[in-house]
Amino acid sequence: MDIQFERVSYTYQMNTPFSYQALKDINMEIKTGEFVAVVGHTGSGKSTLLQHINGLLLPTEGQVQVGNFRLSRDNKRQDLKKLREKVGVVFQYPEHQLFEETVERDISFGLKNFQVPAEETQARIASALEKVHLSDDVLQKSPFELSGGQMRRVAIAGVLAMNPEVLILDEPTAGLDPKGQHDIMNMFYDLHKTKNMTTILVTHQMNHALNYADHIFVLADGRVHMKGAPEQIFSQVESLEEANLDMPDILSLMNQINQKFGTDLCYKRQKPDELAKEIVEQLRENKPL
């Protein structure tokens, strides 16, 4: 499902003293099967933007096209259930999407709601739990009697069980332990590759945007401030600075090494051992005799 934002603006609590314009004239295009990262400072409009893709929020102005669905202010009455079956959203706070008495019922809720055959349910649940590295002892627990990171994993499992065509992730790794962050990002990437899943990731970890995304959108103050391939975005230091963002660790480290040692390292997705090798080789070459 291709996704297109056309001149989208969104204002919260219109016509009240609290009215706040969170999105301003957004144009963006995401093709089926792309992996897109959306980054930006606190309050720049990322979560507001995501909620337009499955019709949780409707634009105040402009329109959003998701596959065959046209979402705008005037056509509130269309059947959004079909859309939500295909577009899965992992919310920024897992508590916002957990509500059943047990983890099992929570994960099954969406499946029932969208009439997935009962005989398939168990297999879907098992496979989703495995993807988030939870064992099946959690199934009978209340989702609210789990640690923060465990809750996050359940919320992700619930969305994955639906086999969505479009996966929307609002800071999915916040609260996960470091190994969990690594494993779960790789799992998302794998789904994206093997199932051609369109993936839209909001993240504060520039390394994740650099490593996984085909395209990055940088939001600043409700507008699209930059868009492009990761290498392109992260070479525009000044523009990033305007959006109050930093470079990914690995790039800033490589730049600093180049400056201090006169080396010529450039980023090509090196693993640490490969980068270490390059550093040593270049340092030895550069060394005055």
Added chain:
Amino acid sequence: MMTAIEFRDVYFRYNEDAPWVLKKFNLKIEENETVAIIGHNGSGKSTIAKLANGLLVPQAGDILVNGRKLTASNVWEIRQNIGMVFQNPENQFVGTTVRDDVAFGLENRGIPRKEMIERIHTSLTQVGMENYQNHEPHNLSGGQKQRVAIASVMATYPEILLLDEATSMLDPRGRKEILSTIHDLKEELEITMVMITHDLHEIILTDRVIVMNQGQIYKDTTVDHLFNDYQGLQSIGLSLPLTVELAIELERQYDYQFTTYPLDNEEFLEALWTSNLKE
């Protein structure tokens, strides 16, 4: 020196059918210390914070705050001196506006009105939320909620500050700014600080690091020594900062030597410079 928080042979489980989360758990945190608690999901970090704050009560063992044993009768009084930022800030909002939310804790502690107004202004400015005073806390962005939760707690000038992944949703720059503000306040007021975190950049700011594994202290160490046992850390679900990974590779393959593993770019460049000269 006085001990700020002490756990003595503490046993805790959430209910009778559940396994023990903490079993004969002992921990001492001295006054004015800055301690990071790290560890895998479900290792017991938040449980420790909630016990220290008297929100949970152990089935056996004692918890002492500033040398006084926490009991049902003194918990309210003792909690006045403890500030806690929860893993989910939504669980702590009490005001209908951002301003009221900060005011609440101050009113509770009987701060005079004039000072209260000053503190509200200062703390909201420090977290960059001064323009949101009349907003509803529940209608803020994820990161703004964390900022307000931090402001509300900082404004009370606690003796002990417990931060449970308090900056997990902030952009890297916002996180750095806010951490440095917290540290300034810590220095000024000599606050004892416990930071629960998964962010290895955050622990750089601490004196001591406690690594939890399945309800037990796996390691009680300092930042400089934390990564000496990097294999052990990896085996319990933690990962290494890029600079440490690079340093390990340089040692392993190219005979470089690091006295301690570099935790940020500056330290890495410094170490590389020194060893490069020696080579």
